[in-house]
Amino acid sequence: MTTVCTADQMRAAEQTWFDAHPGQDLMQVAAHAVALEAERMLGATSDRQRVLVMVGGGNNGGDGLFAAAELASSGRSVELLSVLGIPHAEGWRAALAAGCRQVTPTDVLRQRYDLAVDAVLGIGGRPGIPRILMRTDEWLQRTGTPVLAVDLPSGLVADSGQVATAVHAAATVTFASRKWCHLTHPAARRCGEVVVADIGVDVLDADDVTAREDVAHLWPVPGPRSDKYSRGVVGLDTGSAQYSGAGVLGVLGALRTGPGMVRCAGPDNVGDRVVSRTPSVVLGEGRVQAWVVGSGWGPAAENAARLDRRLADGVPVVVDADALAVLPRRIPGNCLLTPHAGELARMLGVDRSEVEDDPRGHCLAGARMFAATVLLKGSVQWVATPSGEVVAALPGPAWTGQAGSGDVLAGMCGTLLATGMEAREAAVCAASLQALTAILNPGPWSPDQLADMFPSTIAGLVG
Structure with a gap:
C-alpha cells in the first residue's frame, strides 16, 4: 500500500508540526530533498551542467530557490526564472549569493x-498555467530537457486527476505522502516518477491506496497440482432478455481473470450469447465457490427470489446492480457489494450528491449497515469492510467510466472470491487490475476489449 492525502490533510499535518516545533521551518529540509533528487537526475559528470529553476511566489518557490542555492554551491550552473508573484525573499537572496543567475523567458528559449x-505552483495552486510557463514547458519538451517538479507539476490540482494545462515532469519530489494527482489519471502521467521525501511530518489521516506491487503479491497463481476446482469455479446468474450483454460482459470479466471454470446460470438468451463468445463456459446450475448476481437483471418482480436462491447456497456472492435494490440487511459472510454512487445513495437513503461529496465515508457506512464488504465504483474506487478498514484501489484513467465496465468488474471479483480470497482483497485486486490494464493500454477501449487484455496484464504482474 501507499499513502495518499488531500491538500487540506497535508496542511493540517504541517500545522501540527509547526505547533510542536515553534520557531522552526521545513523549507530547508524540503529544499534539500529537491536538491538530492536533482543531483540524482543529473548524475556524476565532469561537465558544468546547466540547471533552470522556475519559481513562483509561494513556499513552493522558496523550496526551489533554496534547492537552487544548494545546486549552485555544488558546482552547477543555475539560472532562475521568476514566473508568478514575488519570489520568496530569503530564498532569492540565498540563491543569488550562491551564484545563481536570473534570466528572462526570452533567455530561456535560447538555451539548452x-x-x-x-x-x-504547489498544493495550493489552481488548475492550469500561464502562457509564459506553457511556452517554457513546450521548449523544455522540444529540447528533451527533463523536468523535476516540486510537490506536483504546476497546473495540476493536488486532489484531482484532471488536467487543464500543466507542466510535463519526468519526476516529482513530494513531501510526507503522495497526493491524489500523483496516482489519478490523466494527471499522474504528468508527474513522472514520484519520490516521497520524509521531511519529518506525519500525515496521520492519510488514506491507503493499493499499489501495483500489492496486486502482484496478492494475485492467486495456480500450481502444478491445481485443477479447475482448486483454482475456483465461479457462477454468474446475470443478464436478462433485455440486458443480455451484461451477462456476456460479466462472464468475460470472470473468465479473463483466471478461474478454473465459469458457469453461466442466467436466462437462455444470455447463455446462448455467452457460449458463442466464450465456448469454455458451462451453462446451467452446478458446484461453485462463488456467485455473481444482479448485473443486467433490470427492475423485475422476481429479483428478490432470484437473489435469495443464490444467497441460500452459503458461498460468497458478488451483489451488483439490480440485486442491490432487493438486498436484505444481513447476508452471508465474505460477500461483496459493488454499487456506484447512485445505488449506494439509495441503499443508505441519502442523496447521491452526499455520496459523491464523501465517497469514502459513505462506502464505510454501507459496509457497516449491511455487514458486508463494499466496493464503491467511481473515479476513485473505495473498498470498506464492516470492521472499519478502508482502502482505495489503484486509480485508473477516466476512459473506464463507461457502460459495461461494472459488469466486467463484478465478474472479476467473482473469480477472485472463488479462489478463496477475502472479499476486501478480491475487490481491491479486481478494481486495480482493471485500472492497471487501462493505464497500460490508453485509449477508449470498450469493456469487453479491455477484458481481453487482462491476461497479459496478469502475466506482467506475476510472470
Missing part, C-alpha cells in the same frame, strides 16, 4: 539545459 526544476 541539463535539468529544469518546476517550483512555480
